[in-house]
Amino acid sequence: MNDEARMTNDELPVKPARGLRRYVAVYAAMWRNSVVRELGFKANFLLWIFVEALWFALQLSFVAVIYLHTDSIRDWTKWEVVMLIGASHFMQQLFTAFFLTNCVNLSELVRTGRLDFILLLPVNTRFLVSLRNVDLGGFVNAASALAVMGYAAKQLHLVPGIGQVAGFLVLCAAGLLIHYSLMFTMASVCFWTVRAQGIVWGYYNLFNIARLPDSAFRGVFRAVFTFVVPMLLVSNVPVKLLVGKIGSPLEMLLLLGMTVACFAISEAMWRFSLRHYTSASS
Amino acid sequence: MRKYFHVISIGIQNTLAYRVNFLFRTLFGFIPLTGTILLWRAIYDGKGAGGKVAAYSLAGMISYYLLVTIVDVLTAVNEDDWQIAADIKDGNISQFLLKPIDYLWYRLCLFFSGRLIFSVIAAVPVTVFILLQRQYFVLPPDGITFAAFCFSTVLTALLQFFISYSMAMLAFWVLEVSTFIFIVFAFEYIASGHLFPLNILPPMWQDVMFFTPFPFQLYFPVSIYLGQLSRAELAWGLAVQAGWVALFYCVARFMWRRGIRKYSAVGG
Numbered sequence: 123m124n125d126e127a128r129m130t131n132d133e134l135p136v137k138p139a140r141g142l143r144r145y146v147a148v149y150a151a152m153w154r155n156s157v158v159r160e161l162g163f164k165a166n167f168l169l170w171i172f173v174e175a176l177w178f179a180l181q182l183s184f185v186a187v188i189y190l191h192t193d194s195i196r197d198w199t200k201w202e203v204v205m206l207i208g209a210s211h212f213m214q215q216l217f218t219a220f221f222l223t224n225c226v227n228l229s230e231l232v233r234t235g236r237l238d239f240i241l242l243l244p245v246n247t248r249f250l251v252s253l254r255n256v257d258l259g260g261f262v263n264a265a266s267a268l269a270v271m272g273y274a275a276k277q278l279h280l281v282p283g284i285g286q287v288a289g290f291l292v293l294c295a296a297g298l299l300i301h302y303s304l305m306f307t308m309a310s311v312c313f314w315t316v317r318a319q320g321i322v323w324g325y326y327n328l329f330n331i332a333r334l335p336d337s338a339f340r341g342v343f344r345a346v347f348t349f350v351v352p353m354l355l356v357s358n359v360p361v362k363l364l365v366g367k368i369g370s371p372l373e374m375l376l377l378l379g380m381t382v383a384c385f386a387i388s389e390a391m392w393r394f395s396l397r398h399y400t401s402a403s404s
Numbered sequence: 405m406r407k408y409f410h411v412i413s414i415g416i417q418n419t420l421a422y423r424v425n426f427l428f429r430t431l432f433g434f435i436p437l438t439g440t441i442l443l444w445r446a447i448y449d450g451k452g453a454g455g456k457v458a459a460y461s462l463a464g465m466i467s468y469y470l471l472v473t474i475v476d477v478l479t480a481v482n483e484d485d486w487q488i489a490a491d492i493k494d495g496n497i498s499q500f501l502l503k504p505i506d507y508l509w510y511r512l513c514l515f516f517s518g519r520l521i522f523s524v525i526a527a528v529p530v531t532v533f534i535l536l537q538r539q540y541f542v543l544p545p546d547g548i549t550f551a552a553f554c555f556s557t558v559l560t561a562l563l564q565f566f567i568s569y570s571m572a573m574l575a576f577w578v579l580e581v582s583t584f585i586f587i588v589f590a591f592e593y594i595a596s597g598h599l600f601p602l603n604i605l606p607p608m609w610q611d612v613m614f615f616t617p618f619p620f621q622l623y624f625p626v627s628i629y630l631g632q633l634s635r636a637e638l639a640w641g642l643a644v645q646a647g648w649v650a651l652f653y654c655v656a657r658f659m660w661r662r663g664i665r666k667y668s669a670v671g672g
Contacts, residue, residue, distance in 0.1 A: 170583055172583075172587070173583055173586045176587060180593060180599070184599050184600065188447065188600070190604070190606070191457040195446050324432040330435070339442050340442075
């Protein structure tokens with residue numbers, strides 16, 4: 123209930139450091155808080171990991187079934203698609219770990235008026251709102267996604283160079299930022315509509331697109347999910363770099379450009395919403 | 405009986421409050437559906453003209469997914485299981501122990517009214533979507549098949565409801581039922597034919613799945629509609645489906661009875 127109160131009173135006996143160091147200290151306190159909270163519900167923690175693993179297995183089995191009936195989807199072979207699903211799951215789980223709960227809770231903060239307390243804290247509000255909770259289970263699941271990717275790489279006889287791996291990680295970070303920006307934009311809309319479940323549900327539907335090989339799509343669908351909601355970039359581009367099927371560096375630039383654009387839009391939306399925030403209750 | 409009609413009308417009024425929510429749900433639901441359809445189209449492209457996946461032509465495959473959408477809109481449990489679990493957790497069911505109204509029938513009425521409104525609202529976008537794909541949409545082979553499809557869809561709805569109700573009953577024993585609901589939902593998602601038609605699987609896997617109730621939660625009525633079953637298979641399948649409905653009705657009743665004994669009326 124009193125997350126904010128507890129966090130400010132007990133968990134932040136931080137010396138008034140400045141700038142980046144202060145934010146690191148605040149973030150460390152939020153991590154401590156999350157670990158303590160998770161430890162309170164150990165069985166539930168493990169069950170959620172199991173649930174996520176199950177859904178991951180389900181996506182993989184869909185690939186297995188499809189490739190019983192075909193050798194390739196356009197230019198994507200079976201293990202390349204497994205790689206794609208692995209990478210997509212990897213990013214989705216990191217997203218869950220860092221951002222998901224926080225984006226979902228935003229509407230709750232608005233509805234109950236508890237956002238007031240956060241606005242009063244002498245730290246960037248968006249920083250606090252976006253990163254307050256860390257979902258540790260997400261890291262476990264992200265690790266399992268990496269394991270699957272490793273296996274797929276072995277099947278592809280793929281030994282990526284250090285540059286490729288580094289590039290992959292950078293592009294993944296960009297993709298993660300896109301997921302976050304889009305979800306945060308949608309959550310900012312909650313300042314008016316208030317109910318968050320619909321937004322989470324909507325976003326899970328978008329995640330579904332990120333798992334699919336881009337070249338399967340043509341026309342309007344491809345254009346919309348590349349240039350408007352760049353779901354066909356977020357996991358496809360990093361994986362294409364990793365398996366060495368990237369067409370031109372332009373694709374990578376496009377991903378990075380879309381990241382900047384999405385983040386800028388989410389910031390604008392956030393500020394607009396804040397300006398129209400009227401506290402609820404008292 | 406009249407009191408339950410009353411519940412239905414209250415349920416209709418309550419769900420109408422969420423009509424915009426429903427509309428968005430349906431619209432967002434089309435995104436992955438479109439993705440899947442386009443994915444299959446790319447696969448069929450790779451096979452050249454007249455290519456088939458198991459017994460499905462491209463048109464057959466797309467009609468399969470369109471029908472899955474329709475049956476899903478008509479029968480899927482939306483938030484009923486969460487609401488039931490919350491009722492138990494918050495002690496809201498206490499009043500039903502005192503009133504001359506049966507909680508299971510009460511929830512079934514609410515489920516029915518929810519589905520009714522959802523179907524009416526979803527009808528518009530679903531129809532538009534089907535019109536866009538109309539060259540792939542097939543009609544059932546004959547009237548008897550269609551009647552059997554309708555009957556089976558009703559059984560599907562009941563099965564969905566009783567399974568969800570039984571799952572929600574776990575709230576008597578555990579604090580968080582959502583993990584259990586998601587685990588069952590994962591199995592349902594793949595074994596009910598949501599993701600792909602079950603008859604493109606190797607025969608052994610199909611047999612395994614038909615030992616579970618999941619295919620009867622979606623796949624079975626769709627395969628009736630598409631005329632994939634002989635008369636004998638149809639009759640046998642409907643009997644098995646009715647059997648599952650009866651079984652889960654009993655499970656639901658049994659769990660309720662056991663749960664009540666443990667119930668401590670928190671906050672009631």
